[in-house]
Every structure is written in C-alpha cells, then in structure tokens.
Amino acid sequence: xxxxxxxxxxxxxxxxxxxxxxxxxxxxxxxxxxxxxxxxxxxxxxxxxxxxxxxxxxxxxxxxxxxxxxxxxxxxxxxxxxxxxxxxxxxxxxxxxxxx
Amino acid sequence: xxxxxxxxxxxxxxxxxxxxxxxxxxxxxxxxxxxxxxxxxxxxxxxxxxxxxxxxxxxxxxxxxxxxxxxxxxxxxxxxxxxxxxxxxxxxxxxxxxxxxxxxxxxxxxxxxxxxxxxxxxxxxxxxxxxxxxxxxxxxxxxxxxxxxxxxxxxxxxxxx
Numbered sequence: 001x002x003x004x005x006x007x008x009x010x011x012x013x014x015x016x017x018x019x020x021x022x023x024x025x026x027x028x029x030x031x032x033x034x035x036x037x038x039x040x041x042x043x044x045x046x047x048x049x050x051x052x053x054x055x056x057x058x059x060x061x062x063x064x065x066x067x068x069x070x071x072x073x074x075x076x077x078x079x080x081x082x083x084x085x086x087x088x089x090x091x092x093x094x095x096x097x098x099x100x
Numbered sequence: 101x102x103x104x105x106x107x108x109x110x111x112x113x114x115x116x117x118x119x120x121x122x123x124x125x126x127x128x129x130x131x132x133x134x135x136x137x138x139x140x141x142x143x144x145x146x147x148x149x150x151x152x153x154x155x156x157x158x159x160x161x162x163x164x165x166x167x168x169x170x171x172x173x174x175x176x177x178x179x180x181x182x183x184x185x186x187x188x189x190x191x192x193x194x195x196x197x198x199x200x201x202x203x204x205x206x207x208x209x210x211x212x213x214x215x216x217x218x219x220x221x222x223x224x225x226x227x228x229x230x231x232x233x234x235x236x237x238x239x240x241x242x243x244x245x246x247x248x249x250x251x252x253x254x255x256x257x258x259x260x261x
Binding site for chain 1: 116117120123124127130131134135136138139142143146147150151154155158159161162176177180181184185187188191192195196216217220221224225228232235236238239240242243244245246247249
C-alpha cells in the first residue's frame with residue numbers, strides 16, 4: 001500500500017520543477033521541455049487518482065493528454081526551427097519582436 | 101525526481117533532454133507500479149521514444165549551445181522562484197489538511213488491461229478519439245508548413261514532375 005498522498009506530492013514536485021524551468025531557462029528548447037515535464041506531472045496524478053477510485057477513464061484521459069502533447073511537440077519544434085531560421089538565435093530574450 | 105532537478109541545473113540543452121528521458125522512464129515504472137500497463141507502454145513509446153527523438157533531432161539540427169543569461173532573465177528568476185515555492189507550499193499544505201493520509205493505493209491495484217481501455221476508448225470516448233485524430237492531422241500539416249523553407253511554400257507544388 002502506497003499512500004495516494006505520495007503520488008500527489010511527487011506529481012506536484014514534477015509540476016513545480018516544470019514551472020521553475022519555464023521561468024529560469026532562457027533556451028527556447030529547454031523551456032519547451034519544461035512544458036513536457038509539467039504535462040507529465042499532471043499525467044501522474046491522473047493515473048494515481050484512476051487507481052485510487054478504480055476508474056479506468058483516468059487512464060483514457062492520460063492517453064488523450066499524451067496525444068495532445070505529441071501534437072504540441074511537433075508544432076512547437078517546427079515553430080522553433082522557423083524562429084531559428086529567421087533570428088539565428090535560440091535565446092528567448094533576443095526574440096522580442098513578432099516581425100523583423 | 102533527480103532527473104527533473106538535473107533538467108533545471110544543466111545549462112546545455114542536450115543534458116537537459118537526456119535527464120528528461122530519465123524522468124520519462126521513471127514515470128513509466130511508476131505507472132507499472134500503479135497497475136496501468138497500457139499507459140506505461142504508451143509512455144515509453146510516445147514520450148521516451150517519439151517526443152524525445154524529436155527534441156534531440158531539433159537540438160542537433162539547430163546546434164544549440166550553452167545558454168547565456170541576461171538582465172531580464174535574472175528578474176524572472178528572482179520573482180519566479182519565490183512565487184513557485186509559495187505556490188507549491190500552498191498546494192502541499194492543502195493536500196496535507198484535506199486528504200486522509202491512510203487512503204492507500206495498493207501496488208498494481210487497478211487492472212489496466214489494454215482490452216478494457218480499448219472498450220472504454222472506442223465506446224464511451226469515441227467522439228474525443230476521432231477529434232484527436234483530426235487534431236493530429238492538423239498538427240502534422242502545420243508542422244510541415246512551418247518547418248519547410250518559406251520560398252518552398254510560396255512557390256507551391258513543383259511543376260516539373
């Protein structure tokens with residue numbers, strides 16, 4: 001028996017790490033990875049609650065979150081490549097104009 | 101969790117990506133402990149496989165180097181770190197007070213058979229499932245359009261066959 005509380009704390013720690021990375025990091029790829037970390041933290045709490053309430057629909061929701069994360073990763077990395085083509089930089093502080 | 105902290109500490113994006121793979125693998129093991137075999141398999145295939153390969157290819161393609169900090173990023177760090185810590189402490193405090201500590205999840209509690217999940221996915225959640233397929237299609241098209249060179253998009257389909 002592992003208390004549900006532990007899973008929620010771990011998920012919260014993962015989410016907080018994601019938020020911290022989002023704020024601290026200046027590299028656009030690392031910021032993107034922090035977003036993935038946040039999604040994973042939420043997924044963990046979904047699965048923990050699904051196991052706690054004996055409801056399989058929680059796992060289906062995790063599946064949907066993963067699908068959305070995959071789509072988001074594809075589009076986001078394409079945007080990063082497009083930004084790098086025009087700016088020649090990956091630092092978000094130097095990307096402050098929508099139009100060159 | 102050590103992998104997650106490592107992701108923050110490392111300054112080179114390649115190291116961050118590799119530590120993120122460690123986090124994904126640990127989470128897959130966690131899902132197996134919770135009895136969600138299907139989710140664990142999908143986690144390894146989709147996250148540790150597909151998404152992280154995308155990340156690594158992008159990092160190598162763009163030749164990302166060490167990041168440098170500027171003045172405004174220090175401001176973000178100064179304001180953000182205490183804010184996040186305060187938020188995390190608030191959430192932990194609420195959890196401590198509101199949840200009964202004895203509510204345990206037995207290891208391998210839920211039978212997460214792919215059979216049962218498929219029944220749920222294709223009967224109860226059929227409409228969301230189809231909508232996500234459309235979403236994936238749109239995402240693929242958007243990624244191709246965004247990542248292709250601008251002149252290739254402007255020129256349109258090639259005439260010479």
